[in-house]
Amino acid sequence: MDWLNAIVQGTLLGGLYALFAAGLSLIFGVMRLVNIAHGDLIVLAAYLGLTVTTATGIHPLLAIVVVVPVMAAIGYVLQRGLLNQTLGDDLLPPLLVTFGLSVIIQNALLEGYTADPQKLAAGNLETASFAFGGLTLGVLPVLTFSFAIAVIWGLQWIFYCTALGRAFRAVSDNQDIAQLMGLNRRHIFGLAMALALAVTAIAGILLGIRTSFDPSGGGGRLIFGFEAVIIGGLGNLWGTLAGGVILGVAQTVGAKIDPGWQILSGHIAFLLILAVRPNGLFPRISA
Amino acid sequence: MPDPILKISGLNAHYGDFQALFGVDMQVDAGEVLAIIGANGAGKTTLMRSITGLLTNGPDQIMHKGTDIGRLRADEVALRGIAMVPEGRQLFPSLSVKENLMIGAQVLRPGPWNLKAVYQLFPILEERKDQQSTSLSGGQQQMVAIGRALMSNPELILFDEISLGLAPVIIRDIYRALPGIIGNGMSAIIVEQDISKALSVSSRVYCLQEGRVSLEDRSDTVAREDISRAYFGIE
Numbered sequence A: 001m002d003w004l005n006a007i008v009q010g011t012l013l014g015g016l017y018a019l020f021a022a023g024l025s026l027i028f029g030v031m032r033l034v035n036i037a038h039g040d041l042i043v044l045a046a047y048l049g050l051t052v053t054t055a056t057g058i059h060p061l062l063a064i065v066v067v068v069p070v071m072a073a074i075g076y077v078l079q080r081g082l083l084n085q086t087l088g089d090d091l092l093p094p095l096l097v098t099f100g101l102s103v104i105i106q107n108a109l110l111e112g113y114t115a116d117p118q119k120l121a122a123g124n125l126e127t128a129s130f131a132f133g134g135l136t137l138g139v140l141p142v143l144t145f146s147f148a149i150a151v152i153w154g155l156q157w158i159f160y161c162t163a164l165g166r167a168f169r170a171v172s173d174n175q176d177i178a179q180l181m182g183l184n185r186r187h188i189f190g191l192a193m194a195l196a197l198a199v200t201a202i203a204g205i206l207l208g209i210r211t212s213f214d215p216s217g218g219g220g221r222l223i224f225g226f227e228a229v230i231i232g233g234l235g236n237l238w239g240t241l242a243g244g245v246i247l248g249v250a251q252t253v254g255a256k257i258d259p260g261w262q263i264l265s266g267h268i269a270f271l272l273i274l275a276v277r278p279n280g281l282f283p284r285i286s287a
Numbered sequence B: 001m002p003d004p005i006l007k008i009s010g011l012n013a014h015y016g017d018f019q020a021l022f023g024v025d026m027q028v029d030a031g032e033v034l035a036i037i038g039a040n041g042a043g044k045t046t047l048m049r050s051i052t053g054l055l056t057n058g059p060d061q062i063m064h065k066g067t068d069i070g071r072l073r074a075d076e077v078a079l080r081g082i083a084m085v086p087e088g089r090q091l092f093p094s095l096s097v098k099e100n101l102m103i104g105a106q107v108l109r110p111g112p113w114n115l116k117a118v119y120q121l122f123p124i125l126e127e128r129k130d131q132q133s134t135s136l137s138g139g140q141q142q143m144v145a146i147g148r149a150l151m152s153n154p155e156l157i158l159f160d161e162i163s164l165g166l167a168p169v170i171i172r173d174i175y176r177a178l179p180g181i182i183g184n185g186m187s188a189i190i191v192e193q194d195i196s197k198a199l200s201v202s203s204r205v206y207c208l209q210e211g212r213v214s215l216e217d218r219s220d221t222v223a224r225e226d227i228s229r230a231y232f233g234i235e
């Protein structure tokens, strides 16, 4: 039962990792951009949630309604104002620029909110749990996992059932020809980043309710997000969810063996899968 | 006299240090079908890329109905009613046949062409509409590429080597369909290696040779020896 418990808890934790990863997966899929600042943007979203909840007194979950559009707007402006200029045949400029962005965000957060760890106060939700089939499940992890499924499902729907998704896929396939069809790739990329950061907003707030965060916490989230994307296979959103779950389960099972092994066993699982399946488990696009 | 659909004057084009076009002059009037012929590497595709905005041009080198479009982005040129069937078809592999066609309608120009009209022109595409575009045969892919360009209801449509890599019967079918496509007052530029095919559907012909216009003539009266001279540059 202990092992089953570890696996179930790990699966639920995987939902959070999938939320970290979904935005990364999306922007890599659409514009082959690897965003080093992604983790810091998650932390930024958590801080925005903090500001909204302390200023208005509303519940952090409700703050999502405010933080999602704000992050989406930041995403669009960031893409059109800065990141579009770095895109081209060379992969290095976007890496360097988003690395710089990561440093800037961390320092700005440090300046604005100090280095003290913060948490989003969510009252009962933080500790509430229920019994299910002999296991005790936290309401928050279950909620987070539901959010992850809803987000991935929603992204999948946008990608495959809407004109915007068609534009995403067309631009991803061939930027020049998409441009010939009247699609301005700079605008499409802006919309993709807006969507990615909207997801980041949800991830940041759920993170902030779950654990405390500080300005330097972005790197760890970036790594988990990356690992989930790579395990699942590039360009496959459901694969990203599977990647998050595998990572989460590896961590909780590792922690079960020895509490010190939690993070390490996640990385080991990642490396093992990479060694066996270099393109991830369910790749859609070749790297 | 109204401004021509397209007036190209002194057009130069470069890839880095390499110059691919040298002072090309060309004109397309409303409803006119132009053929462009030339050997491999003569600069035909480069000319198409310049017109459609995939390459940026100098000031006043490309005028569309009296407006300089040489510095517009490709999507802005598309909105003005210039569409291209690119060399090698270049369909979107992640999109189904139907989605490839629908993306052509993205510019939202009104006109006779829509999914129904394209399916009427190429019935096989309706049967295959939910398939991945790359799973079609070469000829069917070319139909999708043509349909995709038509979906934008262009005033001027550019065909870059539509017969490249296709079987002779397929080429014949596609050329049979052409008059129905460009008969409705649409202007067209047809880039083709197959000279007799190009001459048969056009009213005027230009030949490019190493980035320069080496011949400009009427398609029905042009002399074969003039063409070979312009094409190969031999006397």
Ligand SMILES: Nc1ncnc2c1ncn2[C@@H]1O[C@H](COP(=O)(O)OP(=O)(O)OP(=O)(O)O)[C@@H](O)[C@H]1O
Residues within 6 Å of the ligand: B015, B018, B020, B038, B039, B040, B041, B042, B043, B044, B045, B046, B047, B087
């Ligand atoms: N992306 C590029 N970078 C550098 N040079 C290029 C590029 N594209 C074409 N060229 C060069 O420009 C010249 C004209 O090429 P272009 O593709 O326009 O010829 P073309 O007439 O369309 O030939 P083909 O019949 O083979 O399609 C050629 O010498 C070619 O090598």
Ligand SMILES: [Mg+2]
Residues within 6 Å of the ligand: B044, B045, B046, B087, B160, B161
């Ligand atoms: Mg060519």
